[in-house]
Amino acid sequence: MKLRNLAIALGLSAAFAVTPASAQIKLGVFGPFTGDAAAYGQSQKEGVEIAVKEVNAAGGVLGKKFEIVYADDAGKPEQAAAVALRLANQDEVTVLLGSISSGASLAASQIAAQTETPQIVITSTAQRITTQGNPWVFRSTIPDTAFAESLAAFVAKKYPNKKKYAFIYVNDDFGKGGFEKFNAKAKTLGMTLVADEKYARGDLDFTGQLTRIRSSGAEVLIEWSRYAEQALISKQKKQMGLNIPLLAGDGTPKYLELAGDAAEGVVYPTDFAIPTAKTAIGMALVKSVKDNYNRLADYTHAQAYDAVKLAAAAITKAGSTDKAKVRDALKTVEINGARGVFKFDAKGDPTHSAAMIVVKGGKEADANE
Amino acid sequence: MLEVEDLTVAYGEIVALRGVSFSVKRGEIVTLIGGNGAGKSTLLRTISGMTTIKRGSISFEGTTTSGAPVDRVVSMGIAHVPEGRRVFPKLAVEDNLIVGAHLIASKAQIRSDIEGIYDTFPRLKERRRQLAESLSGGEQQMLAIGRAMMSRPKLLLLDEPSLGLAPIIVEDVARTILSLRKRGMTILLVEQNARVALAIADRGYVIENGRIVFSNDASALRRDPRVVESYLGGRASADMGRIPAVAS
Amino acid sequence: MTIAEMVELLVGGLAIGCIYSLIALGLSIIIRATGVLNFAQGEVVMLGAMFGLATYRLVPLPFPALFVAGALFAGVMAVIIELLIYRTLRVRRVPMVNIVISTIAMSILLQNGAQLVWGSEPIAYPRLFALEGLQLGPVRVAPQLVWIVVLALGMMLALQLFLRFTRAGLSVQAVAQDPEAAQLMGINLTRAVASTYGIAGILGGAAGVLLGSMFYASFNMGFLPGIKAFVAATLGGLGSIGGAMLGGIVFGLIETFTATSISTAYKDAVGMVLLIVILLVLPQGFAGAMRRGR
Amino acid sequence: MSALLQISGLAKRFGGLVATDNISMTVAHGQVRGVIGPNGAGKTTLLSLIGGTMQPSEGSIVFDGLEVSASPTHRRAAMGIGRTFQNIKLFDSMSVLRNVMVGSHLRGRAGIWGAMLCLPSAAAEERRLRDEALAALQTVGLLALAEVEAGSLSYGQKRLLEIARAMASTPQLLLLDEPAAGLNPTEAVALTQLIKRISESGVTIILVEHHMDVIMSTCSQISVLNYGKLLAEGSPSEVQNNEQVVEAYLGRPGLEERLAAYA
């Protein structure tokens, strides 16, 4: 019975997982298509699809079409490692694209190194992903360092007299990264941290933290969360009558929707947003997302889109699907992406910087205008 | 009133009743006596629709009840006082009675029935606001019977009403059963305490290993040597518990 | 901490606690009636929130009406699930543990189903209350919190009145205490158990609308509150109505005050340590203590 | 005869409820002590206090010269107190033999290491325990059913098995809680004889029972409890003729005649 179950299980997965060898170039796209972070996974899928369609419509790469192999990691590191292994080994993809959360991306990066497959991380901002000394890993998003430094610089410029800041962040790699990087930069700008509060993912009630922040005498509140929690923090802050400026580490159109008028005036850095998408490619992507999926484009769309374009450019440059050659090509390739001219630095991070968004009249606007 | 015909019941592979047939006439007290595991309780549970029948039929006042769900059986006028009393421990005495009247629609009728029960069992009236679990064993038995009466039954099934009660309380319960009969209730009584059962019943059936082995008038059964030997502890005339039955 | 802050936190903790209480009550009455620990109760909460939202999109009703609509819808869903799944299993006389495991499966099923239907992004609730808090002297209280406390307490009171003073309520209690004896009173067990799930669903759905209006609605919003309510129900004494209410409120207050005065990082851990300590002293929760005290 | 068990001033209260109140009792070596009384008189509570499943609110229990009222149940079992339960507590899904072997737990030594390391001493001990258990089953007449699941036994057999299990630990004092409840008269006779045999082998017995035939034919001394208090104590004939006992518990003779008159 045990044997039979196993045979059925394996048989099934083999039947559906192994695709016949084809004249196509495979991209392994993995991310949280189910589970808590599935909203990001959805954007990732859409961004990839738009880019692949464009590449294939333009005749493909090296005369071959791109084929996407999706794999769901549910946002879990352990599953990300497993699916990365499957994509690299079983499906023999040329490039791995994923994942969303830093834990998943990190776990998968071990597999990327083991199987010697180039990996382009989509939205994971943890600095460590590119500083682990893993030559196979590249990243489409700018790292938390860049976001945090941009935001700190913005605060210093906008509120030169408000030196006391409080920080609230989600207690995971994302929030932690933002917290540390921001502090490092803020220190050099002469700002002092008067309260730091963290919370666990999935928390809904932040009044405890906000109460402590209120009594700390902070003049500015910096917040580093995903958009859902960010919306709640914005709302609860307003409810409590805590009227200090709020600057956040993340933001999407969805944030505005959830926070309603509590989002008014909030500033956040972004890798890509509609009002700051000033390149032709960026504007075209916004339109494609709207036309195809009836949604507002967010940074995950852009990061996934650019990642596909980078892979295409690198394979073209390498002239083959040899994974080592593709990796070497990725190091030097330069494209015009949704976020402008895109190339990797020595670590494998993008070289462009973050844009700043302010919420004005219930809409995203360029904060530097 | 109640006709049971060739009844066979099995739990999985264990046969609990084999071809049992008997009847109860209006106004009678009929008792089923037999040892533990003889199938007495199963028989009552089957009549009230709690177990499924393998073969045979049950009819009540000419209508077939076999296969009907429990609530239908109750609505036809059969009330079952289960073994071990099973009052609702966390409900007040009066609330137990109200639940007993689940199928009665009229509130006024329920009210007057409750008063009727209190007349029969003044102890229950005294304790109407107490939780049922705080009653003594005898009081709980009274409550269980009273609760069953609330559905205005025509036939009362009593399962081991004397179980675990002290001898003097057993006597009280026996008197209660007799007084119910005086008021026209028909009663099917399952008892292990054959002495009490045969003292108050009109007729009796002896059940062993899921079969009815013999039956007769209660007074005749009291003298039947087979009954005396197995169920009355050897001396038919002996009073309960007074004299050691086994002289070894 | 100032007195004003204390009061504010108290109201916040009370609001969260009331929501836990509602969910815990649902868990408790199901345990009482069927012995089943319903892991899918959190997902019923989610359904309530989603249905409340759907109703608002159809007809923008005022909040109390929305509350009722979400609660009723969730109740209906809970009854359907009970009749379709759990009852089928019960009729087949499967072991109790199988039913409990199938509620875990149901939780997975409802979460993933909701994700397919409503997507994976959180959905904002309409703004039904003024966002600015009411200023009462030095104390600032969000009107929403007041609504939540009032509606939740009202719901609990209604449940108590129903269980104690209506015949249907007494029947539900009877089934919980002794299903077999209740059946012998002519109570239809199938209907009684279904209505128990219905009541639990209404309570859960109500909690869902409250949670949704306080935060937002999303496919996985029920899981954590469900687990916390489960802990609260245990703290109160499994199967006890009063215990569940008390347990939920105590748990909500512990959570809020821990976050403010001890540690935000270990907010849940402090609650759990307290839980373990309380269970060591009172192995049957608060209800066990009350029973012993009597 | 010296006292094996000496109870003095024993009380147990649950909240405001008094289950047993100031009970004192001396049970001599080899005695069969009957305990009777109406339901709720505190008989089972008394057995639980002696057996250790409940701790007394007041008073002392001296067993074999040692104060045991604070010792846990398993320690008292090790000292030689065995018991059966009013509402039969068997290990239903175990075989009859395995049930008895649990009873002989105290007669073995093999622990977690013996089990994990497959020590030969553990295997030998296991064989010895099995043989002893089989012998115990033979005594109560259940040998033929050794491999049957305990849950599928008849009521009477379950009662016997419970006694066999309690005897497997070779107790000095055996507490029997209503062993005849639910037995038919024939089975009750067999039980009476079994109790006598056990008593003859030198085991002291405390017997809680409603079945008067069993009580009267086995006990040398009887204690009558009522409302948690000791109402009377004495030989069977003394107790039967005690007016208070008749009033509170036994009931007056002529039941059938009275009922017939009432009807």
Next chain:
Amino acid sequence: MSEPVARVSPFAIAALLAGLLALLTLPLFLGKYHLHIVSSAMIFSIAAVALQLLLGFTGLLSLGQAAFLGVGAYTSGLLATGLKLPFELTIVAAGLLSGLSSLILVPILRLKGTYLGVATLGFTIIVHLVILNEEWLTHGSLGLMGIPRPSIGPWLLRSPAAAYYLYLSILGAACFVAYRLVIGRFGRALSAIMLNEDAAQASGINVTLYKAQAFVVSAVITGIAGALYAHHTQYLNPNDFSLWRSIEILLMVSVGGIGSIGGAVIGAFVVMLLPEALRFAAEYRMLIFALLLIVLMGLGQNGIAGLCVSAARAVSRRASFDPGRLERRELAE
């Protein structure tokens, strides 16, 4: 006459041999990816066997297994990355530390049923938060990277197949220990506690001691499984050891069949591999998984093991065996 539990039916022997043969030859047929997930399933089988010891043979509902898994995994991972200790040492340390941490919980073992479940669930949440927040020790939410693959002595278990055989032999050892513990005097005492605590005490069984022993053994085995997990995935994240993991291990045991060691292994394989096998169904896969779970539970058997036993019984009845005998051979439920 022999102890009933010690006798095994020819069906069970045949199934066992077939299963063993399959497990031994599996690496010959599987690719790297499949070997990876089968290895994961094997590691979780060890954890499931450990829970089975508690749930199926002692009647203790523990939702604290994720915590022990986490303690084991982090102990092993930190010793291997920080102190560069060899695998043999880290895995022993993982078992020991996990066992030690379980000693803290011994006082709560007197709780019954769901109350124990909730208290141990609390422990899982506490340990998860400690792993998450004590960054100086565990690297917190960033996770622990670069854990070496398992290696024994001078022989590095470089190939996934070699590691697979290592996991297989540890699974075998865990099953053997569990089997030895549930038969004989020790196991009888555990079953007695599970079936009726009062009667067990009255028979002289020190309930607290036996429960504690079973609990610690289970924690040690789970800790070892955690260590294997750390070396197998080479990356640890606090969220690997959240409450859901405990529920997952509980699912494994109940799917496999409560009270059967083999069932725990089968259950772990099903719960780990079925969602993998259902990947073709994309976002519907967990939906299908849940439906299959409900159907399995609706069959009314004690998990897959129960299903196999009924099937074997049906076959043997047809082959005119005495069905009663088979029934008696089953391990206590």
